[in-house]
Amino acid sequence: MNSLRHLAIIMDGNGRWAQKRNRPRTVGHVQGVRIAKKIIRACSDLKIPFLTLYAFSSENWGRPSAEVAILMRLLHKYLKREKENLHKLNIKVQVLGQIERLPEDIVKEIVSTMDLTKSNTGMVLNMCLSYSGRSEITEAFKKFYDLNLEKPFNRENITQEFIQTLLETHGTPDPDLMIRTSGEKRISNFLLWQLAYTEFYFTDTLWPDFNIDELVAALHDFKTRQRRFGSVESSGHSHENQLSE
Numbered sequence: 723m724n725s726l727r728h729l730a731i732i733m734d735g736n737g738r739w740a741q742k743r744n745r746p747r748t749v750g751h752v753q754g755v756r757i758a759k760k761i762i763r764a765c766s767d768l769k770i771p772f773l774t775l776y777a778f779s780s781e782n783w784g785r786p787s788a789e790v791a792i793l794m795r796l797l798h799k800y801l802k803r804e805k806e807n808l809h810k811l812n813i814k815v816q817v818l819g820q821i822e823r824l825p826e827d828i829v830k831e832i833v834s835t836m837d838l839t840k841s842n843t844g845m846v847l848n849m850c851l852s853y854s855g856r857s858e859i860t861e862a863f864k865k866f867y868d869l870n871l872e873k874p875f876n877r878e879n880i881t882q883e884f885i886q887t888l889l890e891t892h893g894t895p896d897p898d899l900m901i902r903t904s905g906e907k908r909i910s911n912f913l914l915w916q917l918a919y920t921e922f923y924f925t926d927t928l929w930p931d932f933n934i935d936e937l938v939a940a941l942h943d944f945k946t947r948q949r950r951f952g953s954v955e956s957s958g959h960s961h962e963n964q965l966s967e
């Protein structure tokens with residue numbers, strides 16, 4: 723049976739959920755935040771060590787400015803209201819992404835939430851805000867350039883482990899399972915490096931309809947997956963035996 727240390731979720735489908743009800747897309751975002759709260763709580767109760775939520779991508783800045791403004795307002799409200807609750811749940815909050823692109827009041831909330839929860843020992847919650855996998859990798863190259871200026875590297879020291887230290891997820895293991903809601907079967911610039919051997923679970927459910935039963939169903943499905951990491955399953959027969967037969 724597989725053990726799950728890190729769950730990552732692309733919370734998609736808020737706009738379509740609202741449109742189906744002839745409501746503005748933002749109504750879907752409001753409901754989406756409610757579901758995110760429930761799922762965070764459930765994952766913490768289920769003792770999942772790491773949860774990463776894709777909440778706003780670098781590309782989402784290209785949406786109509788009214789939608790972006792409302793998303794920012796919701797995010798601000800969420801952080802302000804929820805940080806004490808997250809703290810009480812012993813959750814450690816980390817934010818991945820280009821936070822300098824976010825409005826100042828949100829950056830302030832992010833800094834105070836991270837600061838308040840930094841010594842917590844329960845679930846680690848990574849919130850991806852203004853995040854994209856490619857910009858994370860681009861940033862890693864910049865960090866490498868700066869380090870190399872201080873002290874030039876031997877090329878042998880550039881290993882996968884070293885590259886991992888330059889990524890924002892440093893300290894978080896690669897996701898074991900990635901869930902995407904809303905029927906889209908793509909990764910939309912999420913955790914490009916980290917998803918190398920992640921199991922994917924796609925569901926047609928729109929994020930505002932996602933619930934704990936479906937979370938549990940995804941976790942059960944994950945348990946039945948055969949993870950091989952490029953190797954072969956052990957069949958009980960060794961190659962030597964087969965050769966001598």
Ligand code: IPE
Pocket residue numbers: 733734735736737738739777778779782793904
């Ligand atoms: C996900 O829902 C939330 C964000 C990307 C911020 P969408 O807003 O992408 O909803 P759809 O995919 O258009 O239905």
Ligand code: IPE
Pocket residue numbers: 732733734735776777778779782906908910
């Ligand atoms: C991915 O969803 C980003 C988030 C859920 C935050 P999008 O709705 O932005 O992705 P695409 O445009 O369908 O690929």
Ligand code: MG
Pocket residue numbers: 734735736
């Ligand atoms: Mg979408």
